Amino acid sequence: MKINYKYWAIAIVVLGLLLTNGTVGKASLSDNEEEQVKSNIELRRAEEQPLTIANADIAPDIDRIIKRGRLIVVIFFEDVPPFFMHTKNGEFTGIDVEIARDIANKLGVDVEFNRSPETFDGIVEIVANREADIAISLLSDTLSRATTVRFSNSYVELHQTLLINRLNLAERFPTAETADEINSALNQEGIKIGVIDGTSYVDFVKETYPLATYVPYDDFSTMVEDVTNGNLFALLYDELEISNWKYANPDGGLLLKIVVLEKQTDTIAFAVHRDDVNLLAWLNLYLVKAQGSGFLDNLLETYLTQNEWRNQ
Amino acid sequence: MKKILDLMLNPWLVFGSLIAGGAFGWFLPAVAVQISPIGDLYINLLQMSVIPILLTAVMGGLTRLFISGSASNYLSRLLFTILFGLMIASLIGIFVGSIGRPGSNLQQSSHATLGTTISNTEFGSSQSANENRELGLFSFFNTMIPDNIFLALTQGNRLSITFFSIVVGVALGSVGSQLATPALAGIDAFYQTFIKITGWLMYGLPVGLFCLTAGNVSGLGFDILGAMLKLLLFVSLGAILHVLTYTIIIWLKVGGSIFHSFSALRESLIVALGTASSFATIPSALRGLKEGLQIDKDTADLVLPLGITINPPGSVFHFAISTLFIAQLYGKDLSIDQYVVIFIGAVLAGIAASGAPGIAALSMIGIILQPLGLPTGVAIILLAAIDPIVDPILTVVNVHANCATTVLVSGDRAIKTTSTENA
Numbered sequence: 080m081k082i083n084y085k086y087w088a089i090a091i092v093v094l095g096l097l098l099t100n101g102t103v104g105k106a107s108l109s110d111n112e113e114e115q116v117k118s119n120i121e122l123r124r125a126e127e128q129p130l131t132i133a134n135a136d137i138a139p140d141i142d143r144i145i146k147r148g149r150l151i152v153v154i155f156f157e158d159v160p161p162f163f164m165h166t167k168n169g170e171f172t173g174i175d176v177e178i179a180r181d182i183a184n185k186l187g188v189d190v191e192f193n194r195s196p197e198t199f200d201g202i203v204e205i206v207a208n209r210e211a212d213i214a215i216s217l218l219s220d221t222l223s224r225a226t227t228v229r230f231s232n233s234y235v236e237l238h239q240t241l242l243i244n245r246l247n248l249a250e251r252f253p254t255a256e257t258a259d260e261i262n263s264a265l266n267q268e269g270i271k272i273g274v275i276d277g278t279s280y281v282d283f284v285k286e287t288y289p290l291a292t293y294v295p296y297d298d299f300s301t302m303v304e305d306v307t308n309g310n311l312f313a314l315l316y317d318e319l320e321i322s323n324w325k326y327a328n329p330d331g332g333l334l335l336k337i338v339v340l341e342k343q344t345d346t347i348a349f350a351v352h353r354d355d356v357n358l359l360a361w362l363n364l365y366l367v368k369a370q371g372s373g374f375l376d377n378l379l380e381t382y383l384t385q386n387e388w389r390n391q
Numbered sequence: 392m393k394k395i396l397d398l399m400l401n402p403w404l405v406f407g408s409l410i411a412g413g414a415f416g417w418f419l420p421a422v423a424v425q426i427s428p429i430g431d432l433y434i435n436l437l438q439m440s441v442i443p444i445l446l447t448a449v450m451g452g453l454t455r456l457f458i459s460g461s462a463s464n465y466l467s468r469l470l471f472t473i474l475f476g477l478m479i480a481s482l483i484g485i486f487v488g489s490i491g492r493p494g495s496n497l498q499q500s501s502h503a504t505l506g507t508t509i510s511n512t513e514f515g516s517s518q519s520a521n522e523n524r525e526l527g528l529f530s531f532f533n534t535m536i537p538d539n540i541f542l543a544l545t546q547g548n549r550l551s552i553t554f555f556s557i558v559v560g561v562a563l564g565s566v567g568s569q570l571a572t573p574a575l576a577g578i579d580a581f582y583q584t585f586i587k588i589t590g591w592l593m594y595g596l597p598v599g600l601f602c603l604t605a606g607n608v609s610g611l612g613f614d615i616l617g618a619m620l621k622l623l624l625f626v627s628l629g630a631i632l633h634v635l636t637y638t639i640i641i642w643l644k645v646g647g648s649i650f651h652s653f654s655a656l657r658e659s660l661i662v663a664l665g666t667a668s669s670f671a672t673i674p675s676a677l678r679g680l681k682e683g684l685q686i687d688k689d690t691a692d693l694v695l696p697l698g699i700t701i702n703p704p705g706s707v708f709h710f711a712i713s714t715l716f717i718a719q720l721y722g723k724d725l726s727i728d729q730y731v732v733i734f735i736g737a738v739l740a741g742i743a744a745s746g747a748p749g750i751a752a753l754s755m756i757g758i759i760l761q762p763l764g765l766p767t768g769v770a771i772i773l774l775a776a777i778d779p780i781v782d783p784i785l786t787v788v789n790v791h792a793n794c795a796t797t798v799l800v801s802g803d804r805a806i807k808t809t810s811t812e813n814a
Contacts, residue, residue, distance in 0.1 A: 246721055250764035253757075325510050330502035332510030333720070333769070 138357035141186070144212055150183040153193040153202050153211035160323055161382035162217040166391045174382050175215045178234070181374065182213075182365060198277030203228055206350050212358070213351050217319075219279035220348040229353050231362045233346035234369075235379060239283055240321045241265070241338040243313040244306050248336065251312075258338050265313060266290050273302040273314035279345065284315050287343065299324070307334055317345055319383075326389060399594045402657050409665050412601035416608030427606020433599030436592055437662075437671040440585040442547060444673060445696050447582035449556035450563065452693025454575050457564020469694060469800050473702045474738075476792055480633065480704035481737040484711025485730060487629040493622040493712070494719030501618035505720075505773060508615050512772045531743040549670065550745065553700040582692070589674035593658075600665035607667075607779055615776045622716050626781055629708055633788045634660075637795035644798050645684050655683025656794055663790040667783040669699050672790045680797055690801040698793035700745065705788030706752070707741030709781065714759045717770045723763075732762050750775050 137145065144150050154175060158164040163173040171192070183190035193211045196202045202214045207227045220230035241261065248255065252264040265272065266288040274280045276295035284293040294311060296302040299320060305311045318339055325337065351359050369375040382388055398404060416423040456462045497505075537543035537551035544552060563571050616623065642652040659676035663669060673696055680686040680695065714733050718725055725733075736759030744752035753774045757767040774781070 245766040245769060246723075246764065249760070249766040253761035253764065253767070256768065328506075329504075330499065330506040332506030332508075332513075333502055334506075336766070336768070337510055337513060 138361075140352075140355040140358045141361060144186060144188055144358075147188070149189045149191045150179070150186060150213070151191050151193055151211040152179040152183075152216075153196060153205045153214045154179075154216040155199060155202060156194050156197050159217055159319070161388055162319070174235070174378050175217060177378055178369075178375075179213075179215045181369070182215075182362070185365060199279065200224070200277050203350060206352055209352055212355075213349055213362070215349050217317075217347055218350055219345050220350075221279045221282060223282065224279075224350070227353065228350040229355065229359050231349040231351070231359060232366050233348040234366055234375060235347045235383075237317045237319060237345045237347060239280070239287075239315055239340045239343040239345055240318040241313050241315055241336075241340065242303065242306055242321055242324075243336045243338060244309055244311070245334055245336050247309055247312050258340055258342075261338055262287070262340065268292075270312045271310070273305060273311040275299060275302070275316065278316075280315050280317075283343070283345075287315075303331075303335075307331075326386070396594055399597055402654075402661065405596050405600065405658070405661050408597035408601040409604055409661060412604030412665075413608045415601070416605035420609035423605035423609035426602045427609070428602075430599060430601075430603030430606050433592075433595060434603060434666050434668065434671060436595075437589065437599075437666060438668065440588050441670045441673060442544065442549070442552060443581065444585045444589070445549065445552055445670070445700070446544075446556050447578050447585070448673075448692045448696045449553060450560040451575060451578040451582055452689060452697075453557060453560025454564040454571055454578070455689050456693065457561060458568050458571060458575075462561075462564070465800070469697075469796070472796050472799050473698065476702065476704050476796060477707050477738045477741060478734075479636075480707040480741075480788075480792070481711045481734050483629055483632060484708040484737060485715065485733055487625050487632070488712040488715030488719075491621070491625040491628070492715075492719055493619075493625045494716040497618070497621070497720070504614045504618035508618075508776055509769055509772050513768070534747070549700050553697065557697075586674055586677065590678070593675065596662065596665075600661070603665055611779060612776065615773075616780065619773065619777050622713070623777060623780060626709065626712060627784055629712060630705070630784045630788050633704065633708065634791050637791045640795045641684070641798045652684070655679050656791065659790055659794070660787055663786040664783045667786045669703075669786050669789045669793075672786070673699055676790055676794055680794060684798065686798060687801045691797050694797040694800050695793055698796050699789065701742065702793055702796060703741050703745045703785075703789050704792040705785035706744050707737045708788065709785050710740045710744075710756050710759060711737035713756060713770065713774055714763070714765070717760065717765050717773075718763065721765060723765065725763075729763055733759055736762070750778075753778065 136142075154163050158173075161173050162175045163171070165171055176192075179190055179192070193205060196205055199216075199218060202216050202218055203224050205211050206214045214228075218224075220233060224230070243261065248261070248264075252261070255261045255264045268290050270288070270291040271294050272284055272288055272291050273294050273296050274284045276297060281293065281295065284291070291312075294305075296305075296314075299316070302311070302314050303324060306314050321337055325331065349362055351362070366375070453462075456465060531550075534548065535550045535554050537548065537555060540551070540555045543555065563574060638649065638653045641656075642649040645652055656676065656679040659672050659679050662675050663672045666672065677691055677695055680691045681688055711733055714737065715725075740755040740758040743758060744755040747755060750771070754767070754771050756770050756774065760767045760770055
């Protein structure tokens with residue numbers, strides 16, 4: 080029972096310290112300042128107006144956006160469903176588009192989309208040249224890109240995916256069944272693997288299949304055609320593009336085998352100018368909150384797991 | 392009461408319940424799912440006695456054979472008949488597949504259905520497909536020899552059990568008739584007991600088959616069946632060709648009317664079609680052979696269970712025609728030596744598949760497809776999709792083939808008995 084008294088004593092002392100501290104802290108604020116804090120809290124609650132901390136400077140890289148009243152978001156020039164695409168009614172939507180709108184809303188500004196870049200490396204250039212505030216465009220956070228811009232934490236993780244000519248595979252590697260077996264089979268001289276030029280997949284192919292030959296392509300459908308007719312052994316791309324292809328070409332599964340490389344992830348993140356450190360910190364905090372509120376999970380569930388959006 | 396029991400054994404009622412169950416599953420799939428557990432219960436009851444029957448029949452049969460001293464002559468005839476039958480089945484598969492071309496000129500919508508089925512199956516199981524599939528004859532021998540017979544018995548590994556029964560039967564036949572005769576009497580008593588049990592179960596056949604087929608039909612995916620309709624059609628056609636051939640063989644050997652040769656075994660054909668389990672069909676096939684066709688009891692008890700285990704002409708035929716289907720699907724022209732690969736490969740794959748359960752049996756098609764450079768994964772997915780329809784048909788072929796084998800191998804005694812009866 081002695082021990083119990085000891086704990087009680089400690090608890091009472093701690094409680095007492097906390098109480099006095101609180102009073103001391105409160106007393107140190109002058110009446111005027113206290114009112115100011117109160118009114119600020121009331122203001123935020125009443126108008127839900129974000130980012131107005133009176134008597135404090137707003138970080139210049141964020142202030143620039145607020146003063147302009149517009150957040151400029153750069154997105155790849157072609158639609159890549161379900162990240163950025165148009166519905167049948169012409170409405171611009173998708174995971175990245177909805178995140179961009181949500182960020183602009185939280186900053187209390189409008190959103191403007193810059194859709195000029197025709198390669199994914201081009202998106203990075205636009206941000207590096209300050210022609211846009213932020214890239215939200217299915218952008219992989221590769222090490223080489225990170226030498227010019229800053230990346231946020233990643234908000235979605237995709238897997239590298241192979242599309243392989245079934246007959247070539249069965250003829251050359253009849254016993255290769257699992258993803259690992261196929262992966263090691265592809266790393267051989269004379270195997271041609273297609274990849275879209277200017278994407279992070281050029282690096283991925285060089286890294287994963289150093290012995291194979293990589294063939295750069297400008298568009299996906301020509302590349303798929305070359306795998307189908309056997310000019311290429313396989314192609315490497317992200318699981319989205321390949322699952323879009325699967326829905327558009329249901330008969331394709333007969334000739335081409337989809338292999339999702341679960342171990343080879345492709346992390347997608349926002350990019351900002353390398354000097355915009357405060358904006359980046361703000362975006363990382365935004366991502367933590369978007370994850371906590373379920374906003375991000377809902378978005379990914381709607382667009383990546385379910386397929387109803389394909390009918391819209 | 393007796394009348395009701397007799398009615399339950401009426402083959403027309405049994406056949407009718409099979410058809411009615413199929414129709415029920417087609418039109419009322421939701422209710423059919425509810426009653427299908429009764430069908431599962433029934434098939435469990437049927438299979439309950441299968442392993443003891445297999446064990447006692449093969450042991451007893453071989454012991455008797457060795458005591459009488461006619462074993463070597465008899466066994467070589469059995470092996471020759473089985474091998475010849477499997478080669479014929481392989482040829483029929485190649486023939487029907489080449490003439491019918493089940494994989495050529497499919498509609499675009501069929502290609503789309505096949506493609507979607509394949510990619511969805513692969514996409515969903517990209518990681519779980521890591522199971523180790525061993526192919527070839529070595530794995531066949533590996534599963535055949537048990538390291539622990541009691542483990543094989545509890546796991547229901549039929550190939551190991553058959554192998555063990557053969558060894559015990561040969562050994563028991565070699566220890567001298569003084570020792571073997573009492574043991575043989577014991578084995579026979581148990582054998583008759585289990586046959587009696589399955590005989591009682593035949594009274595439940597109409598109800599059991601109704602629930603079983605209703606459940607099976609309700610679970611079918613109609614898109615994929617439509618896309619592979621041509622293959623299904625030619626598999627059925629080939630199966631009918633097989634059953635006709637076997638019936639003629641039985642008729643030539645037994646004599647009498649050809650209709651009698653068929654109708655004596657009709658119950659086993661219906662059970663095979665309804666249960667898709669050739670082992671569950673053993674008791675009714677034995678009854679048909681012994682009572683309907685007056686086949687020598689000792690031969691039937693030994694050859695039929697043995698044949699059901701190691702002689703699957705239905706599977707050989709299926710592998711041969713399915714290989715042609717896949718080759719045609721991928722527009723691959725086959726050379727003469729590739730046809731030889733299919734001919735031999737189908738026999739080997741069929742034998743290897745007899746030791747493997749379920750989908751693992753289908754994966755043995757890799758034995759043929761891998762040397763041809765055709766995608767095995769695709770074949771397994773597509774064949775598994777139509778397996779609920781194909782499996783019962785092949786079971787009928789396998790059971791009937793082994794009835795014919797039994798008749799062929801049985802001594803001349805069978806013919807004498809039948810002819811005296813007819814006279």
